Amino acid sequence: SDQELEEHFERTIDKDQRLEPRDWLPDGYRKTMVRQIAQHAHSEIIGMQPEGNWITRAPSLRRKAILLAKVQDEAGHGLYLYSAAETLGGDRQDLTEKLITGRQKYSSIFNYPTLSFADVGVIGWLVDGAAICNQVPLCRSSYGPYARAMIRICKEESFHQRQGYELLMKMMKGTQAQRDMVQDAVNRFWWPSLMMFGPPDAESSHTEQSMLWKIKRHTNDELRQRFVDMTVPQAEMLGVTLPDPDLEWNAEREHYDFGEVDWNELKQVIKGNGPCNTERVARRRKAHEDGEWVREAASAHARKMTEAKA
Numbered sequence: 001s002d003q004e005l006e007e008h009f010e011r012t013i014d015k016d017q018r019l020e021p022r023d024w025l026p027d028g029y030r031k032t033m034v035r036q037i038a039q040h041a042h043s044e045i046i047g048m049q050p051e052g053n054w055i056t057r058a059p060s061l062r063r064k065a066i067l068l069a070k071v072q073d074e075a076g077h078g079l080y081l082y083s084a085a086e087t088l089g090g091d092r093q094d095l096t097e098k099l100i101t102g103r104q105k106y107s108s109i110f111n112y113p114t115l116s117f118a119d120v121g122v123i124g125w126l127v128d129g130a131a132i133c134n135q136v137p138l139c140r141s142s143y144g145p146y147a148r149a150m151i152r153i154c155k156e157e158s159f160h161q162r163q164g165y166e167l168l169m170k171m172m173k174g175t176q177a178q179r180d181m182v183q184d185a186v187n188r189f190w191w192p193s194l195m196m197f198g199p200p201d202a203e204s205s206h207t208e209q210s211m212l213w214k215i216k217r218h219t220n221d222e223l224r225q226r227f228v229d230m231t232v233p234q235a236e237m238l239g240v241t242l243p244d245p246d247l248e249w250n251a252e253r254e255h256y257d258f259g260e261v262d263w264n265e266l267k268q269v270i271k272g273n274g275p276c277n278t279e280r281v282a283r284r285r286k287a288h289e290d291g292e293w294v295r296e297a298a299s300a301h302a303r304k305m306t307e308a309k310a
């Protein structure tokens, strides 16, 4: 009965077990999960662009091979996540349409330009660092296919993060010009990285319900604080300054205090008014349109194979 199904759903969440595609799910849960997974998948796919910008201009064969592999991993994560959305009835074609017509979001961070090769390192260190901080708890998310996808994705993201940090270490041991490039990249990416965690808790429309459903395990502000705490010592090791005069250890709280994020900037970027929003979506749309013949050919081939079997 309906009541039994609902009880099964509640019980699964209470017992910290995973919900699976065969289980009955309330509409709101399904909707929120498709939204979050789709936004996450779109982020991985759009996220290929800022770093992809540097593949043809990597400073050495080794750096080019590393960067190519990383960007390919991101494509893999995107496809993996679209598959997770499909288990909830989210159709990949439909989700892609929504992305390229601006009806679905992707992470604000990918709307900033990558101006030097140091940005590749800083994206690995800060952006992948923030992504890991946000995604490790999602390995315990209540929806099974999403939680399991996160396990593999987090392992690859950790590798990406180390890759970025290693590149920056190397640059910091190089010339003054290289050190300046790193500092400039840190100055540009620090605040946008803090924005990746979403609006402050008081303004986050989904956090409360998503925590009750155990989709999210921590609030946006909790994870942002965790990221700051883990990143400050890494910045010290690296020898860069984080561009926040209010950043200071608070012995009482046992956390770093930090300055106020420019929430208006985040709002503007989410609304589509960031420095690269138009360009990112246009490029994704063109790639999708250029791939039309591949999709047609693949469908025709699949049809022929089925007919041949019959």
Ligand code: FAQ
Binding pocket: 035, 036, 039, 040, 041, 043, 044, 047, 048, 074, 105, 106, 107, 108, 109, 123, 127, 128, 131, 134, 135, 195, 196, 197, 198, 199, 203, 204, 205, 206, 207, 210, 216, 220, 270
């Ligand atoms: N950008 O109520 P909340 C990566 C939207 S990592 C854009 O707090 P929620 C790896 C939000 O959707 C990046 N939009 O929402 C990589 C909602 O809009 P709606 C991707 C944002 O869901 C690294 C509204 O604001 N990671 O790709 C942002 O509870 C390097 C209200 O917000 C994930 O997606 C934002 N920053 O919490 C790839 C992780 N923040 O739908 C390449 C999974 C919020 O009501 C290179 N997602 N919004 O119109 C999550 O953990 C959550 O969805 C949050 C937002 C924490 C992002």
